[in-house]
Amino acid sequence: MVFDLTEEQRMIQEMTRNFAQKEVLPKAAELDETGRFPEELVRQMAELGLMGVAVPEGYGGAGMDNICYAIAMEEISRACASTAVILSVNNSLACDPILKFGSEEQKKKVLVPLASGRHLGCFGLTEPGAGSDAGSQKTTAVRNGDHYVVNGTKNFITNAPQADTCILFTMTDKEKKHKGITSFILDMKTDGVTVGKNEKKMGITASATASIILEDVRIPVENRLANEGDGFKVAMHTLDGGRIGIASQAIGIARASLEDALAYAKERKQFGQPIANFQAIQWMLADMATEIDAARLLTYRAAWLKDRNVRHSKESSMAKLYASEAAMRASVKGIQIHGGYGYIKEYPAERHFRDAKITEIYEGTSEIQRLVIASALLKD
Ligand code: CAA
Numbered sequence: 001m002v003f004d005l006t007e008e009q010r011m012i013q014e015m016t017r018n019f020a021q022k023e024v025l026p027k028a029a030e031l032d033e034t035g036r037f038p039e040e041l042v043r044q045m046a047e048l049g050l051m052g053v054a055v056p057e058g059y060g061g062a063g064m065d066n067i068c069y070a071i072a073m074e075e076i077s078r079a080c081a082s083t084a085v086i087l088s089v090n091n092s093l094a095c096d097p098i099l100k101f102g103s104e105e106q107k108k109k110v111l112v113p114l115a116s117g118r119h120l121g122c123f124g125l126t127e128p129g130a131g132s133d134a135g136s137q138k139t140t141a142v143r144n145g146d147h148y149v150v151n152g153t154k155n156f157i158t159n160a161p162q163a164d165t166c167i168l169f170t171m172t173d174k175e176k177k178h179k180g181i182t183s184f185i186l187d188m189k190t191d192g193v194t195v196g197k198n199e200k201k202m203g204i205t206a207s208a209t210a211s212i213i214l215e216d217v218r219i220p221v222e223n224r225l226a227n228e229g230d231g232f233k234v235a236m237h238t239l240d241g242g243r244i245g246i247a248s249q250a251i252g253i254a255r256a257s258l259e260d261a262l263a264y265a266k267e268r269k270q271f272g273q274p275i276a277n278f279q280a281i282q283w284m285l286a287d288m289a290t291e292i293d294a295a296r297l298l299t300y301r302a303a304w305l306k307d308r309n310v311r312h313s314k315e316s317s318m319a320k321l322y323a324s325e326a327a328m329r330a331s332v333k334g335i336q337i338h339g340g341y342g343y344i345k346e347y348p349a350e351r352h353f354r355d356a357k358i359t360e361i362y363e364g365t366s367e368i369q370r371l372v373i374a375s376a377l378l379k380d
Helices: 007-034 039-047 066-079 081-101 104-115 174-180 231-267 279-307 313-343 349-359 366-379
Strands: 121-124 140-144 147-158 165-171 181-187 193-195 209-220
Touching: 007 039, 007 066, 007 081, 007 349, 039 081, 066 081, 066 231, 066 279, 081 104, 081 121, 081 147, 081 165, 081 181, 081 231, 081 349, 104 165, 121 147, 140 165, 147 165, 147 181, 165 209, 165 231, 174 181, 181 209, 181 231, 231 279, 231 313, 231 349, 279 313, 313 349, 313 366
Parallel strands: 121 165
Antiparallel strands: 140 147, 147 209, 165 181, 193 209
């Protein structure tokens, strides 16, 4: 077993860390405050090859592995969790399913612009009545000759207002339940597609979240992703990879909480000395650091398995579950170490707390991750 990063992995770590510290971090507070979509950062990330990290170069990506992707996500998230989720949705939820299930023609036409960052992607699975229960899709797709007619509503869709392309899930045969779900590549400019208002959120405010309303949307048959009835497997496989991205996001947020708290504890004096001298503070810092390392090891293991095309549902869920809960704990401790200053917006500690919370919810709540892990244990 080797714990060293490869040369390529070290290279992307250094590159994304420099970029995140110089370009992203100075904007994080403003983005959080205004909720402005960081268009210029997305463009810069595209120039650095970050919009399709693990997509082969032939399809517009950077041709790196999934550990490189996890590293990049951690570094961007350490600076700004909003910017990072824009990245993770494009990489994991838009590029990856096309790479895995798309035809050669779909890869050339749709994957290349997504992975190179000329286009932005979103993932249309969640519906008002289908959150954790992703199998109960109500959006319908009815075949009519050379196209399908789609009607329904998707909600809480990250990147929806800016997206050019949506990986869309629909029901083509409701009698078959999850085996009646079919996925499509939807061009967001198609007639009948409307994007709803941007939701006001507790955290990750600069990443846009909106509903997509589909009214008699005609999707050509050649835009179907995989076969009719394969959609649920496409969604689940995609989320196995997506959860690696969100685990990495949580690690980045936890690291931000730790690094900010560490700096503050060394500088803040009470009772005539830096508070870092007190064991009460040291124990919190030690717990944060230990949990961050544990989360990272779980996440790298899941990414390593993904690179080897080994089913990694359980490992991805373990990584996402542990990392997101560790991020919540770290962000609470980060505020506590800052004392009263942790509660005011002048310091980033409270932003980390608000940003961490969503990692326990999207791409499957902690409760769903526990279900996936338990179901794998019971099958073994
Ligand atoms: N890979 C391949 N196939 C899989 C699979 C996987 N990871 N997981 C399940 N399947 C297959 C099963 O083998 C089964 O196949 P058969 O019928 O052939 O046996 C089939 O799918 C159904 O599986 P389950 O019985 O386990 O399905 P379920 O209805 O009980 O649901 C679930 C399972 C884990 C709860 C699933 O619905 C789930 O993950 N829910 C959470 C949804 C979610 O994460 N949503 C996130 C939205 S996207 C988002 O959040 C993006 C963002 O904003 C950033």
